[in-house]
Amino acid sequence: MTRVPGTLAVLLLDQQAAIEVALACQTFGTPPDGHWGDWYDVQLCGVGGAGASVALRAWFDHGGPAGTFGLRATHGLDALTTADTVVVPGTGDVHADPPAEVLDAVRAARARGARMVSLCSGAFVLAAAGVLDGRTATSHWTHTPTLASRFPDVKVDPNILYTNDPDVLTSAGLMAGIDLCLHLIREDLGAEAANAVARRMIVPPHRAGGQAQYVESPIPAARSGAGLGEVLEWVMARLDQPIGVRSIAARAGVSGRTLIRRFQAELGTTPSRWLLDQRLSRARELLERTGLPVDLVAERSGLGTAPNLRAHFAREFGISPTEYRRGHARFSPVSNAPESRLAVSEP
Numbered sequence: 001m002t003r004v005p006g007t008l009a010v011l012l013l014d015q016q017a018a019i020e021v022a023l024a025c026q027t028f029g030t031p032p033d034g035h036w037g038d039w040y041d042v043q044l045c046g047v048g049g050a051g052a053s054v055a056l057r058a059w060f061d062h063g064g065p066a067g068t069f070g071l072r073a074t075h076g077l078d079a080l081t082t083a084d085t086v087v088v089p090g091t092g093d094v095h096a097d098p099p100a101e102v103l104d105a106v107r108a109a110r111a112r113g114a115r116m117v118s119l120c121s122g123a124f125v126l127a128a129a130g131v132l133d134g135r136t137a138t139s140h141w142t143h144t145p146t147l148a149s150r151f152p153d154v155k156v157d158p159n160i161l162y163t164n165d166p167d168v169l170t171s172a173g174l175m176a177g178i179d180l181c182l183h184l185i186r187e188d189l190g191a192e193a194a195n196a197v198a199r200r201m202i203v204p205p206h207r208a209g210g211q212a213q214y215v216e217s218p219i220p221a222a223r224s225g226a227g228l229g230e231v232l233e234w235v236m237a238r239l240d241q242p243i244g245v246r247s248i249a250a251r252a253g254v255s256g257r258t259l260i261r262r263f264q265a266e267l268g269t270t271p272s273r274w275l276l277d278q279r280l281s282r283a284r285e286l287l288e289r290t291g292l293p294v295d296l297v298a299e300r301s302g303l304g305t306a307p308n309l310r311a312h313f314a315r316e317f318g319i320s321p322t323e324y325r326r327g328h329a330r331f332s333p334v335s336n337a338p339e340s341r342l343a344v345s346e347p
Helices: 018-029 077-082 100-112 120-128 144-150 174-189 191-201 228-236 245-252 256-267 271-289 294-300 306-317 321-328 337-345
Strands: 007-011 041-046 053-057 068-072 085-088 115-118 168-170
Touching: 007 018, 007 077, 007 100, 018 041, 018 053, 018 068, 018 174, 018 191, 041 077, 077 100, 085 100, 085 120, 100 115, 100 120, 115 120, 120 144, 120 168, 120 174, 168 174, 174 191, 228 245, 228 256, 228 271, 245 256, 245 271, 256 271, 271 294, 271 306, 271 321, 294 306, 294 321, 306 321
Parallel strands: 007 041, 007 085, 085 115, 115 168
Antiparallel strands: 053 068
């Protein structure tokens, strides 16, 4: 054990993601069965003080109407300045700062030595308070470009699940928030306590890799709408074949240099990078949806051999193909066995 858990203040803000507030309460609110000794004293801290209602957003739907419900704070913002740990769930607006009194309370908590923790877009609140200046931080991969743009003094890493400084920690999306909360329990109270909470929540006590494995990588549409569409379709139908930049250029009827210029103009990337992304996407799909052995996944995605596939997954996602399948499989190994056999026999 590295510290006594002490008081854990959860900062409540209007239009926060309700599920992340609930996550903090679920993880830290009650010790698991059989736990003896210290546990966290959770306090819900809002602008209006104890008893004030905060409107939390039940879901996000890209700017349209969203369901909300109220949660009553148990403490005011002054409790942040005396808390041992401050947890900031995702903010409702990544383009605007919270009220000045909130930022003042966050700064005061940090100045007093409180451990600061953000879940998903809660990093924007810590960044607005200056807590993340000069530090590495992360958020959900859809928000990291905005975080980097709004706060240039923050070293934004879009690929990790959470940061691991002793006193200032940030996390990516919802599941990464669970990862970080379990990490804190592990640091404070040991692996046994963290594993017990993970079992209660029916989640893995630790996930390998970073959030790059969750980023979508669809086939990008050509920006100019001119020319490359047919070539891209031709390539996608032959990903398992030894196609390279030279083959693509020949199909397009242009030189290699011209092809590179057209890819940059229409897709914003190079032919080789685009081809690798599509093969990795195909490999991910095969790992998720079939029981094919790793060597066949490598072959059918055009990545050649199992060692080559593993090397690419380690470099791009920080995880092995087997670990990726374990965390993302959309089939039952038993019920999908016939599908796996059919997949192996496909031409």
